[in-house]
Amino acid sequence: MATILGEKIRAERKRLKLTLDELAEKTGSSKSYIWELENRPVVRPSAEKISRIADVFGVTVEFLLDDEKQTLTESDVNQVFFRRVTQLDATKRAQLEKFLNAIDDDE
Amino acid sequence: MATILGEKIRAERKRLKLTLDELAEKTGSSKSYIWELENRPVVRPSAEKISRIADVFGVTVEFLLDDEKQTLTESDVNQVFFRRVTQLDATKRAQLEKFLNAIDDDE
DNA sequence: TACGAAATACCTATATACCGAACTTTTTAC
DNA sequence: GTAAAAAGTTCGGTATATAGGTATTTCGTA
Incomplete structure (x- = not known):
């Protein structure tokens, strides 16, 4: 149901042991929106959001967006x-x- | 009046000698939207658009989004x-x- | 010069990104 | 056990991303 992007975000968030709320705060988002990114079947986040999320995770935007790329x-x-x-x-x-x-x- | 992102997009587009229409087609956008990215004082494009634009230019998303970063x-x-x-x-x-x-x- | 075509600038309409708040489920501590 | 707190989920509303049109400017060429 979730997108590959959503799964990546959840996986990285869990890896860093962050709650939706914590990741939301670190990225200047609402927790409801982080939840949507992780769970909705279709999402089209802004470049800025994805960039800030990548920053927190310490990964490249390219890694998050490229569906082919499953491993770091x-x-x-x-x-x-x-x-x-x-x-x-x-x-x-x-x-x-x-x-x-x-x-x-x-x- | 334009954003730094807008100026970067215009500069790279010119470097590749592409028209708005051509860049629009290569990135799955409308030419009017490419124009807006280049010229409007505030833009918040989706990660997907920026990613496709970065692809065409052969630059990283990070380069396009980071205002500090003026050169590759x-x-x-x-x-x-x-x-x-x-x-x-x-x-x-x-x-x-x-x-x-x-x-x-x-x- | 004039004329059409190509490029650019701007406008309007629609879908949806994103938020706040309410609600539900899970976890923690007694 | 069970109550409070924390985490996760849902939803309605507002702002805006983006397409598609149209007006305006630039440019080539006769």
């Missing part, structure tokens, strides 16, 4: 790949970006 | 890059790995 940690494979990428010099990094642009055809 | 940091750039990579299908991901191997000559 990247896979080990990704971590290795990303470490190599961050260590590239600027020229090679630019080459890689260009290559990514070429194969990642966004319609 | 290294970690913003990396975050977007990594996100794109994780969303590639297996074939393209393999291509990218191969390309990385080619340019990343570990002496």
Whole structure:
């Protein structure tokens, strides 16, 4: 019944052992609205609310909003790949970006 | 008169040489609403809209929303890059790995 | 110059984000 | 047990997000 976003919010709230009221206060919301975010079948919160919630949880907005992304940690494979990428010099990094642009055809 | 968010959206849109109409279409919005985001003195867009706009621009939601943040940091750039990579299908991901191997000559 | 098209600015209407307060359920302490 | 307190749920109302229209400006080109 709840959205994936709603489930994530509830999970993180529970992880931090916060009540609806506490999370509401920390994010400048009402507890009824936090409840709605967690439970209603369709929600469309403002960017500002989501941003403040992400702040309290210590996660990125992207993590909260991306339904594909169910876990906080990247896979080990990704971590290795990303470490190599961050260590590239600027020229090679630019080459890689260009290559990514070429194969990642966004319609 | 416009918000900092509005100015950022306009700046990025211009950088990508997009019209209001084009950005609207890419983000599933109306052009009038994109105009309002850029020009109205107060706006409170939904997380979904901002997320889709950030996607088109290739920036993080955090960059768009944080008024302090006027320029993209290294970690913003990396975050977007990594996100794109994780969303590639297996074939393209393999291509990218191969390309990385080619340019990343570990002496 | 003029004319159409494209871009921009603004207006109106509708759906819904979000709140406060009341209500119900669960937990805590005696 | 049972009463109070805390947590969670529901609901009605108001403000506003957003689409879709229309008016105005800019721009290319003959």
